[in-house]
Amino acid sequence: MKRFLPDSIAGWVIVVLIASLAVSQVVTLAINDSMRSRTATVLGHFGLAERIADVVRLVGAVPAEQRPALLGAFTSGTLQVGWNPSPLVDGPETVDPRAEMFSTVLQSALWDVSWKHLRVAFAPAMAPRALDSSGGRPRDRTTSVGRTLDEIIAEHSRVPVLQVSLQLDDASWVNFTAPFVEAPQGLPVRALLLLALAVIVVVALSIWAVRRLTEPLETLARGAERLGRDFNAEPLPESGARELRQATHAFNLMQERLQAFVRDRVQMTAAISHDLRTPITRLRLRAEFVEDDEQRRKMLADLEDMEAMVDSTLAFAREEASTEARSNVDLVSLVESVCEDRPSVSLEFGPGVEGRLLHVCRPLAIRRCLANVVDNAVKYGGRARVWLGASAAVITLAVDDDGPGIPLADQQRVFLPFERLDASRSAETGGTGLGLSIARTIARAHGGDVTLANRAEGGLRATIALPR
Numbered sequence: 180m181k182r183f184l185p186d187s188i189a190g191w192v193i194v195v196l197i198a199s200l201a202v203s204q205v206v207t208l209a210i211n212d213s214m215r216s217r218t219a220t221v222l223g224h225f226g227l228a229e230r231i232a233d234v235v236r237l238v239g240a241v242p243a244e245q246r247p248a249l250l251g252a253f254t255s256g257t258l259q260v261g262w263n264p265s266p267l268v269d270g271p272e273t274v275d276p277r278a279e280m281f282s283t284v285l286q287s288a289l290w291d292v293s294w295k296h297l298r299v300a301f302a303p304a305m306a307p308r309a310l311d312s313s314g315g316r317p318r319d320r321t322t323s324v325g326r327t328l329d330e331i332i333a334e335h336s337r338v339p340v341l342q343v344s345l346q347l348d349d350a351s352w353v354n355f356t357a358p359f360v361e362a363p364q365g366l367p368v369r370a371l372l373l374l375a376l377a378v379i380v381v382v383a384l385s386i387w388a389v390r391r392l393t394e395p396l397e398t399l400a401r402g403a404e405r406l407g408r409d410f411n412a413e414p415l416p417e418s419g420a421r422e423l424r425q426a427t428h429a430f431n432l433m434q435e436r437l438q439a440f441v442r443d444r445v446q447m448t449a450a451i452s453h454d455l456r457t458p459i460t461r462l463r464l465r466a467e468f469v470e471d472d473e474q475r476r477k478m479l480a481d482l483e484d485m486e487a488m489v490d491s492t493l494a495f496a497r498e499e500a501s502t503e504a505r506s507n508v509d510l511v512s513l514v515e516s517v518c519e520d521r522p523s524v525s526l527e528f529g530p531g532v533e534g535r536l537l538h539v540c541r542p543l544a545i546r547r548c549l550a551n552v553v554d555n556a557v558k559y560g561g562r563a564r565v566w567l568g569a570s571a572a573v574i575t576l577a578v579d580d581d582g583p584g585i586p587l588a589d590q591q592r593v594f595l596p597f598e599r600l601d602a603s604r605s606a607e608t609g610g611t612g613l614g615l616s617i618a619r620t621i622a623r624a625h626g627g628d629v630t631l632a633n634r635a636e637g638g639l640r641a642t643i644a645l646p647r
Contacts, residue, residue: 189393196385200378208374224284227258227341231355232288234260235345238353239292250353259356266344267354268298275301277359281341289345296346301339301359395419399427404626406434452489459486488597503541510536510545510574514567517549523557529568529575536569538645540625545645548621549576551614552629552641556580560638569647573627576643584633593631594619618643 234253238246250260261267278299286297341359346352395418402415414431417424463482469475511532518526549565556563560580568575585593592598596616619629627645634640 188396189389192389192393193382193386196389197382200381204374204378221284224281225288227357228281228285228288230258231285231343231345232292234355235289235292235294235347235353238262239347243349243351257357261354263352263354264350266296266298266346266352267356268300268342268344275299277301278341281343285343293348294345295348295350296344298344300342302342302356392420392423395423395427399423399430402427402430402434455485455489459489503543505539505541507537507539508542508545510538510567513542513546514549514565514576517546517553518565521553521557521563523562524553524565525563526565526567529566531569532567536567536574538574538647540645541621544621544624548618548629548643549578551618552576552578552643555614556582556639556641559583572647574645574647576645578641578643579634579638581638584637584639585631587633590631594629615641 234250237249241249246262250262253260278301282297282299285299339359341355341357343355343357344352345355398415398418402412405412412434414434415427417427417431419427459482463479466475466478466482469478511528511534515526518524553563553565556578557580560582562581564579566575566577566579568577594615596613598616615629622629622643622645625645627643630642630644632640632642
């Protein structure tokens with residue numbers, strides 16, 4: 180069930196809006212249909228009851244010999260009237276709910292008429308001919324009025340018949356027969372089409388409005404994700420509602436302050452590293468005058484380590500402050516060039532790599548990222564095997580070595596600047612502990628990452644993952 184639910188604010192707002200609109204429309208239609216049906220039925224009852232009451236008043240006001248002619252004048256296609264010594268409705272008064280309701284309405288209409296008994300019942304539908312009040316004259320069915328009358332007569336011929344028998348004070352009965360037309364259930368097709376059109380328009384406008392309101396949130400999310408890849412990204416446009424503009428402005432201000440903070444620290448680090456070159460050079464010259472060969476050799480070795488650390492620190496600072504432009508690069512050629520420069524490195528291509536593998540990135544930075552990982556594998560594992568593969572979502576560069584591996588507890592610690600593990604290096608290998616740190620910085624600046632894992636058959640696997 181959860182997978183069918185939306186996972187965005189816009190989706191939830193749209194679902195809630197549509198559900199609320201549907202529920203409100205259904206409830207409104209149900210109430211409207213119920214009230215319309217009841218109102219139409221009551222009005223129909225009152226109209227027919229008034230007609231019957233008027234006939235009864237006239238019948239009671241004329242002599243008996245004039246009643247047949249008078250009642251014949253009142254007979255029409257929707258009301259047949261007869262004056263008889265016996266009732267049309269046999270048996271006791273009906274208990275049918277519809278008949279009982281009409282009986283109540285008719286009694287209220289006969290408030291000024293004297294009568295003895297009232298019987299109401301329903302009978303099967305009337306024959307169409309009995310409803311035709313044209314008097315034998317042919318009706319012009321080519322006109323809209325004629326066709327409408329035919330439709331009314333046909334409709335009345337399919338409804339049940341209401342029969343009313345009313346006994347007067349002289350014991351005679353006035354009998355009435357009329358089609359009982361109930362209010363139609365449900366809405367007509369035209370109303371349903373108009374309702375559907377209104378719902379579609381409201382939903383479309385709501386979706387547009389919700390998307391317009393939530394689009395700045397998506398832009399803010401993309402900006403935060405982009406900041407993780409490109410620290411020097413441009414500020415986001417401040418648009419949308421007032422609250423969203425405030426949130427975007429706060430994000431842009433935070434980004435500006437972070438950029439200034441990192442820029443100051445990088446410049447300071449680069450300046451310190453650069454300034455250290457001069458005293459290191461002076462110390463190197465002074466070391467040459469040391470007479471003890473062993474001491475001179477140790478001092479020069481320490482100075483070489485210091486110089487290597489300064490160079491690595493400057494390289495790290497340059498990488499942090501790099502503004503290299505992104506371009507569409509063939510990663511196959513780039514990886515091949517890195518591996519060809521190192522004789523102890525082999526290369527293998529996996530699925531998704533067919534001749535060329537284009538990717539938008541900073542080519543020099545990616546080259547350095549891979550070179551640092553490969554060099555690290557060669558230093559501590561003797562040789563390196565590089566594997567390049569790609570899927571629809573990610574490009575993977577795996578570098579395997581045959582070294583001792585790294586304990587699981589230390590696999591994150593080695594990414595810290597200047598962090599070196601004694602168990603994974605010897606005095607001859609050198610290194611300053613910045614290679615993996617620079618590699619991970621470059622990968623994360625491209626939205627990816629560098630991870631380490633010990634292989635089951637021995638050695639270490641470093642994986643560079645870059646999102647496509």
